[in-house]
Amino acid sequence: MDYRSDSRDTFPMSDMQTAYWMSITDYTQTNNSRIQYYCEYNLTELNLEKFKQSWDKVLERHDMLSAVALNNGQQTIIKYPKEIHYIDIRDLKKDEKINYYISLRNEVSHKKFNCCEGPQYNIYLIEDDEFTKFILHLNMWAIDAYSVNIILSDLARFYFSEENMANISYNYKSYLQDFYSKKEGVVDNEILDYWYSRLGHTSFPPNLPIKTIQNNKGQINNFSQLEKKLSNKDVDILKKRARELNTNIDILLLSIFCEVINYWNDSNKFCINIPTFSRPFYNKEINDIAGEFSSYLILNLDLPTGTAFKDRVNYIHK
Incomplete structure:
Protein backbone atom coordinates (compact mmCIF):
# COMPACT_ATOMS: atom_id res chain seq x y z
CA MET A 1 0.00 0.00 0.00
CA ILE A 168 6.88 7.71 28.64
CA SER A 169 4.56 10.50 27.55
CA TYR A 170 7.12 12.52 25.60
CA ASN A 171 7.94 11.51 22.01
CA TYR A 172 9.86 12.71 18.99
CA LYS A 173 6.89 14.63 17.62
CA SER A 174 6.72 16.55 20.91
CA TYR A 175 10.44 17.24 20.68
CA LEU A 176 10.11 18.66 17.15
CA GLN A 177 7.22 20.86 18.26
CA ASP A 178 9.37 22.22 21.10
CA PHE A 179 12.38 22.63 18.81
CA TYR A 180 10.58 24.53 16.05
CA SER A 181 8.58 26.68 18.48
CA LYS A 182 11.84 27.90 20.04
CA LYS A 183 13.42 28.35 16.63
CA GLU A 184 10.46 30.20 15.10
CA GLY A 185 11.30 33.74 14.02
CA VAL A 186 14.97 33.32 14.90
CA VAL A 187 17.18 33.93 11.88
CA ASP A 188 20.89 34.47 12.37
CA ASN A 189 21.89 36.34 9.22
CA GLU A 190 25.55 36.27 10.24
CA ILE A 191 25.54 32.46 10.25
CA LEU A 192 23.66 32.32 6.94
CA ASP A 193 26.11 34.74 5.33
CA TYR A 194 29.03 32.67 6.62
CA TRP A 195 27.77 29.42 5.09
CA TYR A 196 26.77 31.03 1.80
CA SER A 197 30.31 32.43 1.54
CA ARG A 198 31.77 28.99 2.27
CA LEU A 199 29.79 27.14 -0.42
CA GLY A 200 32.03 28.22 -3.26
CA HIS A 201 35.20 27.29 -1.39
CA THR A 202 34.27 23.89 0.01
CA SER A 203 36.19 20.94 -1.40
CA PHE A 204 34.58 17.83 -2.81
CA PRO A 205 34.13 14.65 -0.75
CA PRO A 206 36.96 12.11 -0.96
CA ASN A 207 37.31 10.27 -4.25
CA LEU A 208 38.43 6.88 -3.02
CA PRO A 209 39.21 3.72 -5.00
CA ILE A 210 36.59 1.03 -4.55
CA LYS A 211 37.48 -2.62 -4.23
CA THR A 212 34.74 -4.77 -5.73
CA ILE A 213 34.15 -8.33 -4.60
CA GLN A 214 32.09 -10.69 -6.72
CA ASN A 215 29.98 -13.20 -4.83
CA ASN A 216 28.97 -16.69 -5.94
CA LYS A 217 25.92 -15.32 -7.74
CA GLY A 218 27.98 -13.01 -9.93
CA GLN A 219 26.82 -9.91 -8.02
CA ILE A 220 29.19 -7.13 -7.02
CA ASN A 221 29.31 -6.27 -3.32
CA ASN A 222 30.99 -3.16 -1.98
CA PHE A 223 29.77 -3.38 1.60
CA SER A 224 31.21 -5.15 4.61
CA GLN A 225 30.85 -4.44 8.30
CA LEU A 226 34.06 -4.16 10.30
CA GLU A 227 34.41 -3.65 14.02
CA LYS A 228 37.33 -2.80 16.26
CA LYS A 229 37.11 -2.41 20.01
CA LEU A 230 39.86 -0.57 21.86
CA SER A 231 40.93 -1.91 25.23
CA ASN A 232 41.34 0.40 28.21
CA LYS A 233 45.09 0.06 27.74
CA ASP A 234 44.81 1.17 24.10
CA VAL A 235 42.70 4.17 25.10
CA ASP A 236 45.23 5.19 27.76
CA ILE A 237 48.02 5.05 25.16
CA LEU A 238 46.00 7.24 22.78
CA LYS A 239 45.21 9.73 25.55
CA LYS A 240 48.90 9.94 26.42
CA ARG A 241 49.82 10.53 22.77
CA ALA A 242 47.09 13.17 22.46
CA ARG A 243 48.49 15.07 25.44
CA GLU A 244 51.95 14.97 23.87
CA LEU A 245 50.43 16.61 20.76
CA ASN A 246 48.54 19.22 22.83
CA THR A 247 45.15 17.93 21.74
CA ASN A 248 42.49 15.47 22.90
CA ILE A 249 41.76 11.88 21.93
CA ASP A 250 38.81 12.89 19.70
CA ILE A 251 40.99 15.14 17.53
CA LEU A 252 43.76 12.53 17.48
CA LEU A 253 41.41 9.80 16.19
CA LEU A 254 39.91 12.24 13.67
CA SER A 255 43.40 13.14 12.47
CA ILE A 256 44.31 9.47 12.05
CA PHE A 257 41.13 8.94 10.05
CA CYS A 258 42.00 11.93 7.84
CA GLU A 259 45.49 10.48 7.31
CA VAL A 260 43.98 7.27 5.94
CA ILE A 261 41.56 9.19 3.70
CA ASN A 262 44.39 11.40 2.47
CA TYR A 263 46.57 8.37 1.65
CA TRP A 264 43.95 6.88 -0.66
CA ASN A 265 42.37 10.06 -1.97
CA ASP A 266 43.48 11.61 -5.26
CA SER A 267 43.95 15.02 -3.59
CA ASN A 268 44.91 16.41 -0.20
CA LYS A 269 41.90 18.74 -0.50
CA PHE A 270 38.61 17.14 0.58
CA CYS A 271 35.78 17.55 3.04
CA ILE A 272 34.24 15.05 5.43
CA ASN A 273 31.11 15.01 7.57
CA ILE A 274 31.55 14.77 11.33
CA PRO A 275 28.42 13.55 13.13
CA THR A 276 27.38 15.25 16.35
CA PHE A 277 24.56 14.33 18.71
CA SER A 278 22.59 16.77 20.82
CA ARG A 279 19.40 16.28 22.81
CA PRO A 280 18.23 19.66 24.16
CA PHE A 281 16.73 19.18 27.59
CA TYR A 282 13.18 20.18 26.71
CA ASN A 283 11.75 17.35 28.79
CA LYS A 284 13.03 14.98 31.48
CA GLU A 285 12.26 12.02 29.17
CA ILE A 286 14.33 13.35 26.24
CA ASN A 287 17.01 10.70 26.77
CA ASP A 288 14.49 7.86 26.81
CA ILE A 289 13.03 8.31 23.32
CA ALA A 290 14.18 7.20 19.87
CA GLY A 291 14.49 9.80 17.14
CA GLU A 292 16.87 11.66 14.83
CA PHE A 293 18.89 14.05 17.00
CA SER A 294 22.09 14.06 14.97
CA SER A 295 23.70 16.84 13.01
CA TYR A 296 26.86 17.12 10.95
CA LEU A 297 29.82 19.46 10.87
CA ILE A 298 31.51 19.92 7.51
CA LEU A 299 35.27 19.70 7.94
CA ASN A 300 36.92 21.27 4.91
CA LEU A 301 40.56 20.20 4.62
CA ASP A 302 43.61 21.23 2.65
CA LEU A 303 46.15 19.06 4.43
CA PRO A 304 49.64 20.55 4.33
CA THR A 305 52.15 18.37 2.49
CA GLY A 306 55.73 17.73 3.55
CA THR A 307 54.92 18.31 7.20
CA ALA A 308 55.09 16.14 10.31
CA PHE A 309 52.01 14.33 11.63
CA LYS A 310 51.92 16.60 14.69
CA ASP A 311 51.64 19.64 12.39
CA ARG A 312 48.68 18.11 10.57
CA VAL A 313 47.04 17.29 13.91
CA ASN A 314 47.49 20.91 14.94
CA TYR A 315 46.01 22.04 11.60
CA ILE A 316 42.90 19.92 12.13
CA HIS A 317 42.61 21.01 15.79
CA LYS A 318 42.51 24.65 14.70
Whole structure:
Protein backbone atom coordinates (compact mmCIF):
# COMPACT_ATOMS: atom_id res chain seq x y z
CA MET A 1 0.00 0.00 0.00
CA ASP A 2 1.28 3.47 -0.89
CA TYR A 3 1.00 5.84 2.08
CA ARG A 4 2.85 8.73 0.47
CA SER A 5 -0.34 10.76 0.01
CA ASP A 6 -1.72 9.89 3.42
CA SER A 7 -3.80 12.63 5.03
CA ARG A 8 -3.68 11.45 8.64
CA ASP A 9 -1.90 13.17 11.55
CA THR A 10 1.41 14.51 10.27
CA PHE A 11 4.32 16.47 11.68
CA PRO A 12 7.52 18.05 10.29
CA MET A 13 10.79 16.27 9.73
CA SER A 14 14.01 17.41 11.34
CA ASP A 15 16.60 19.12 9.12
CA MET A 16 18.65 15.90 8.93
CA GLN A 17 15.59 13.81 8.05
CA THR A 18 14.66 16.28 5.31
CA ALA A 19 18.16 16.27 3.83
CA TYR A 20 18.29 12.47 3.86
CA TRP A 21 14.78 12.14 2.41
CA MET A 22 15.53 14.63 -0.39
CA SER A 23 18.77 12.86 -1.30
CA ILE A 24 17.22 9.43 -1.87
CA THR A 25 13.56 10.02 -2.72
CA ASP A 26 13.55 9.45 -6.45
CA TYR A 27 11.05 6.54 -6.30
CA THR A 28 13.44 4.41 -8.34
CA GLN A 29 15.94 3.86 -5.51
CA THR A 30 18.86 4.23 -7.91
CA ASN A 31 20.70 6.37 -5.38
CA ASN A 32 22.98 4.06 -3.39
CA SER A 33 23.34 6.41 -0.40
CA ARG A 34 21.66 4.84 2.60
CA ILE A 35 22.23 5.13 6.33
CA GLN A 36 21.46 1.75 7.82
CA TYR A 37 22.22 -0.26 10.93
CA TYR A 38 22.93 -3.98 10.90
CA CYS A 39 23.87 -6.24 13.78
CA GLU A 40 23.91 -9.91 14.74
CA TYR A 41 23.71 -11.51 18.17
CA ASN A 42 23.77 -15.18 19.16
CA LEU A 43 21.13 -15.78 21.83
CA THR A 44 20.87 -18.90 23.96
CA GLU A 45 17.65 -20.46 25.27
CA LEU A 46 15.48 -17.93 23.48
CA ASN A 47 11.78 -17.85 24.33
CA LEU A 48 10.26 -16.96 20.96
CA GLU A 49 6.88 -15.80 22.20
CA LYS A 50 8.43 -13.70 24.94
CA PHE A 51 10.79 -12.12 22.40
CA LYS A 52 7.86 -11.25 20.11
CA GLN A 53 5.95 -9.68 22.99
CA SER A 54 9.03 -7.69 23.98
CA TRP A 55 9.52 -6.37 20.44
CA ASP A 56 5.83 -5.40 20.29
CA LYS A 57 6.37 -3.34 23.44
CA VAL A 58 9.42 -1.67 21.87
CA LEU A 59 7.33 -0.68 18.84
CA GLU A 60 4.64 0.76 21.09
CA ARG A 61 7.21 2.68 23.13
CA HIS A 62 9.20 4.05 20.18
CA ASP A 63 6.83 5.18 17.46
CA MET A 64 9.64 6.49 15.22
CA LEU A 65 10.29 2.87 14.26
CA SER A 66 6.92 3.20 12.47
CA ALA A 67 7.57 6.61 10.86
CA VAL A 68 7.17 7.07 7.09
CA ALA A 69 7.81 10.10 4.90
CA LEU A 70 5.06 11.79 2.88
CA ASN A 71 5.31 13.58 -0.46
CA ASN A 72 4.85 17.00 1.14
CA GLY A 73 7.97 16.72 3.31
CA GLN A 74 6.02 15.80 6.41
CA GLN A 75 6.05 12.46 8.22
CA THR A 76 3.49 10.32 9.97
CA ILE A 77 3.30 7.24 12.16
CA ILE A 78 1.77 4.14 10.58
CA LYS A 79 1.37 0.94 12.56
CA TYR A 80 2.32 -1.79 10.14
CA PRO A 81 1.72 -5.46 10.93
CA LYS A 82 4.48 -6.60 13.27
CA GLU A 83 6.71 -9.07 11.48
CA ILE A 84 9.58 -11.20 12.72
CA HIS A 85 11.15 -13.68 10.32
CA TYR A 86 11.71 -16.98 12.13
CA ILE A 87 13.69 -19.67 10.29
CA ASP A 88 14.72 -23.06 11.70
CA ILE A 89 17.92 -24.38 10.10
CA ARG A 90 18.77 -27.09 12.61
CA ASP A 91 18.22 -29.81 10.00
CA LEU A 92 20.78 -28.34 7.60
CA LYS A 93 24.30 -29.70 7.29
CA LYS A 94 27.23 -27.59 8.51
CA ASP A 95 28.28 -26.36 5.06
CA GLU A 96 24.66 -25.63 4.18
CA LYS A 97 24.31 -23.51 7.31
CA ILE A 98 27.45 -21.56 6.46
CA ASN A 99 26.16 -20.84 2.95
CA TYR A 100 22.75 -19.93 4.31
CA TYR A 101 24.21 -17.36 6.73
CA ILE A 102 26.39 -15.87 4.00
CA SER A 103 23.45 -15.58 1.63
CA LEU A 104 21.06 -14.13 4.23
CA ARG A 105 23.65 -11.69 5.56
CA ASN A 106 24.36 -10.45 2.06
CA GLU A 107 20.66 -10.10 1.22
CA VAL A 108 19.60 -8.31 4.40
CA SER A 109 22.61 -6.01 4.82
CA HIS A 110 22.31 -4.80 1.21
CA LYS A 111 18.56 -4.22 1.24
CA LYS A 112 17.58 -0.63 0.50
CA PHE A 113 14.86 0.82 2.66
CA ASN A 114 12.41 3.38 1.30
CA CYS A 115 11.57 6.23 3.67
CA CYS A 116 8.07 6.37 2.21
CA GLU A 117 7.24 2.75 2.91
CA GLY A 118 7.31 0.65 6.04
CA PRO A 119 8.26 -1.11 8.05
CA GLN A 120 11.59 0.61 8.67
CA TYR A 121 13.23 -2.50 10.12
CA ASN A 122 13.93 -6.18 9.50
CA ILE A 123 14.20 -8.76 12.26
CA TYR A 124 15.37 -12.33 11.71
CA LEU A 125 15.58 -15.11 14.28
CA ILE A 126 17.54 -18.05 12.92
CA GLU A 127 17.18 -21.20 15.03
CA ASP A 128 20.46 -23.10 15.08
CA ASP A 129 21.60 -26.06 17.18
CA GLU A 130 23.38 -24.16 19.97
CA PHE A 131 21.92 -20.68 19.65
CA THR A 132 19.34 -18.48 17.96
CA LYS A 133 20.90 -15.82 15.75
CA PHE A 134 19.17 -12.46 16.15
CA ILE A 135 19.60 -10.14 13.16
CA LEU A 136 18.44 -6.53 13.41
CA HIS A 137 18.44 -4.26 10.35
CA LEU A 138 17.24 -0.66 10.74
CA ASN A 139 16.66 2.27 8.44
CA MET A 140 18.37 5.21 10.15
CA TRP A 141 16.47 8.07 8.51
CA ALA A 142 14.21 8.55 11.56
CA ILE A 143 16.53 7.50 14.40
CA ASP A 144 20.17 8.12 15.30
CA ALA A 145 22.93 5.88 16.64
CA TYR A 146 22.16 6.65 20.29
CA SER A 147 18.55 5.68 19.65
CA VAL A 148 19.69 2.22 18.56
CA ASN A 149 21.25 1.76 22.00
CA ILE A 150 17.97 2.82 23.61
CA ILE A 151 15.97 0.41 21.45
CA LEU A 152 18.24 -2.57 22.18
CA SER A 153 18.38 -1.71 25.88
CA ASP A 154 14.59 -1.48 26.14
CA LEU A 155 14.21 -4.76 24.22
CA ALA A 156 16.47 -6.50 26.74
CA ARG A 157 14.66 -4.94 29.70
CA PHE A 158 11.25 -5.98 28.37
CA TYR A 159 12.53 -9.51 27.78
CA PHE A 160 14.47 -10.13 30.99
CA SER A 161 12.70 -7.99 33.57
CA GLU A 162 9.50 -9.08 35.26
CA GLU A 163 8.75 -5.50 36.27
CA ASN A 164 6.84 -3.18 34.00
CA MET A 165 8.80 -0.23 32.64
CA ALA A 166 7.41 3.21 33.36
CA ASN A 167 5.50 4.67 30.42
CA ILE A 168 6.88 7.71 28.64
CA SER A 169 4.56 10.50 27.55
CA TYR A 170 7.12 12.52 25.60
CA ASN A 171 7.94 11.51 22.01
CA TYR A 172 9.86 12.71 18.99
CA LYS A 173 6.89 14.63 17.62
CA SER A 174 6.72 16.55 20.91
CA TYR A 175 10.44 17.24 20.68
CA LEU A 176 10.11 18.66 17.15
CA GLN A 177 7.22 20.86 18.26
CA ASP A 178 9.37 22.22 21.10
CA PHE A 179 12.38 22.63 18.81
CA TYR A 180 10.58 24.53 16.05
CA SER A 181 8.58 26.68 18.48
CA LYS A 182 11.84 27.90 20.04
CA LYS A 183 13.42 28.35 16.63
CA GLU A 184 10.46 30.20 15.10
CA GLY A 185 11.30 33.74 14.02
CA VAL A 186 14.97 33.32 14.90
CA VAL A 187 17.18 33.93 11.88
CA ASP A 188 20.89 34.47 12.37
CA ASN A 189 21.89 36.34 9.22
CA GLU A 190 25.55 36.27 10.24
CA ILE A 191 25.54 32.46 10.25
CA LEU A 192 23.66 32.32 6.94
CA ASP A 193 26.11 34.74 5.33
CA TYR A 194 29.03 32.67 6.62
CA TRP A 195 27.77 29.42 5.09
CA TYR A 196 26.77 31.03 1.80
CA SER A 197 30.31 32.43 1.54
CA ARG A 198 31.77 28.99 2.27
CA LEU A 199 29.79 27.14 -0.42
CA GLY A 200 32.03 28.22 -3.26
CA HIS A 201 35.20 27.29 -1.39
CA THR A 202 34.27 23.89 0.01
CA SER A 203 36.19 20.94 -1.40
CA PHE A 204 34.58 17.83 -2.81
CA PRO A 205 34.13 14.65 -0.75
CA PRO A 206 36.96 12.11 -0.96
CA ASN A 207 37.31 10.27 -4.25
CA LEU A 208 38.43 6.88 -3.02
CA PRO A 209 39.21 3.72 -5.00
CA ILE A 210 36.59 1.03 -4.55
CA LYS A 211 37.48 -2.62 -4.23
CA THR A 212 34.74 -4.77 -5.73
CA ILE A 213 34.15 -8.33 -4.60
CA GLN A 214 32.09 -10.69 -6.72
CA ASN A 215 29.98 -13.20 -4.83
CA ASN A 216 28.97 -16.69 -5.94
CA LYS A 217 25.92 -15.32 -7.74
CA GLY A 218 27.98 -13.01 -9.93
CA GLN A 219 26.82 -9.91 -8.02
CA ILE A 220 29.19 -7.13 -7.02
CA ASN A 221 29.31 -6.27 -3.32
CA ASN A 222 30.99 -3.16 -1.98
CA PHE A 223 29.77 -3.38 1.60
CA SER A 224 31.21 -5.15 4.61
CA GLN A 225 30.85 -4.44 8.30
CA LEU A 226 34.06 -4.16 10.30
CA GLU A 227 34.41 -3.65 14.02
CA LYS A 228 37.33 -2.80 16.26
CA LYS A 229 37.11 -2.41 20.01
CA LEU A 230 39.86 -0.57 21.86
CA SER A 231 40.93 -1.91 25.23
CA ASN A 232 41.34 0.40 28.21
CA LYS A 233 45.09 0.06 27.74
CA ASP A 234 44.81 1.17 24.10
CA VAL A 235 42.70 4.17 25.10
CA ASP A 236 45.23 5.19 27.76
CA ILE A 237 48.02 5.05 25.16
CA LEU A 238 46.00 7.24 22.78
CA LYS A 239 45.21 9.73 25.55
CA LYS A 240 48.90 9.94 26.42
CA ARG A 241 49.82 10.53 22.77
CA ALA A 242 47.09 13.17 22.46
CA ARG A 243 48.49 15.07 25.44
CA GLU A 244 51.95 14.97 23.87
CA LEU A 245 50.43 16.61 20.76
CA ASN A 246 48.54 19.22 22.83
CA THR A 247 45.15 17.93 21.74
CA ASN A 248 42.49 15.47 22.90
CA ILE A 249 41.76 11.88 21.93
CA ASP A 250 38.81 12.89 19.70
CA ILE A 251 40.99 15.14 17.53
CA LEU A 252 43.76 12.53 17.48
CA LEU A 253 41.41 9.80 16.19
CA LEU A 254 39.91 12.24 13.67
CA SER A 255 43.40 13.14 12.47
CA ILE A 256 44.31 9.47 12.05
CA PHE A 257 41.13 8.94 10.05
CA CYS A 258 42.00 11.93 7.84
CA GLU A 259 45.49 10.48 7.31
CA VAL A 260 43.98 7.27 5.94
CA ILE A 261 41.56 9.19 3.70
CA ASN A 262 44.39 11.40 2.47
CA TYR A 263 46.57 8.37 1.65
CA TRP A 264 43.95 6.88 -0.66
CA ASN A 265 42.37 10.06 -1.97
CA ASP A 266 43.48 11.61 -5.26
CA SER A 267 43.95 15.02 -3.59
CA ASN A 268 44.91 16.41 -0.20
CA LYS A 269 41.90 18.74 -0.50
CA PHE A 270 38.61 17.14 0.58
CA CYS A 271 35.78 17.55 3.04
CA ILE A 272 34.24 15.05 5.43
CA ASN A 273 31.11 15.01 7.57
CA ILE A 274 31.55 14.77 11.33
CA PRO A 275 28.42 13.55 13.13
CA THR A 276 27.38 15.25 16.35
CA PHE A 277 24.56 14.33 18.71
CA SER A 278 22.59 16.77 20.82
CA ARG A 279 19.40 16.28 22.81
CA PRO A 280 18.23 19.66 24.16
CA PHE A 281 16.73 19.18 27.59
CA TYR A 282 13.18 20.18 26.71
CA ASN A 283 11.75 17.35 28.79
CA LYS A 284 13.03 14.98 31.48
CA GLU A 285 12.26 12.02 29.17
CA ILE A 286 14.33 13.35 26.24
CA ASN A 287 17.01 10.70 26.77
CA ASP A 288 14.49 7.86 26.81
CA ILE A 289 13.03 8.31 23.32
CA ALA A 290 14.18 7.20 19.87
CA GLY A 291 14.49 9.80 17.14
CA GLU A 292 16.87 11.66 14.83
CA PHE A 293 18.89 14.05 17.00
CA SER A 294 22.09 14.06 14.97
CA SER A 295 23.70 16.84 13.01
CA TYR A 296 26.86 17.12 10.95
CA LEU A 297 29.82 19.46 10.87
CA ILE A 298 31.51 19.92 7.51
CA LEU A 299 35.27 19.70 7.94
CA ASN A 300 36.92 21.27 4.91
CA LEU A 301 40.56 20.20 4.62
CA ASP A 302 43.61 21.23 2.65
CA LEU A 303 46.15 19.06 4.43
CA PRO A 304 49.64 20.55 4.33
CA THR A 305 52.15 18.37 2.49
CA GLY A 306 55.73 17.73 3.55
CA THR A 307 54.92 18.31 7.20
CA ALA A 308 55.09 16.14 10.31
CA PHE A 309 52.01 14.33 11.63
CA LYS A 310 51.92 16.60 14.69
CA ASP A 311 51.64 19.64 12.39
CA ARG A 312 48.68 18.11 10.57
CA VAL A 313 47.04 17.29 13.91
CA ASN A 314 47.49 20.91 14.94
CA TYR A 315 46.01 22.04 11.60
CA ILE A 316 42.90 19.92 12.13
CA HIS A 317 42.61 21.01 15.79
CA LYS A 318 42.51 24.65 14.70
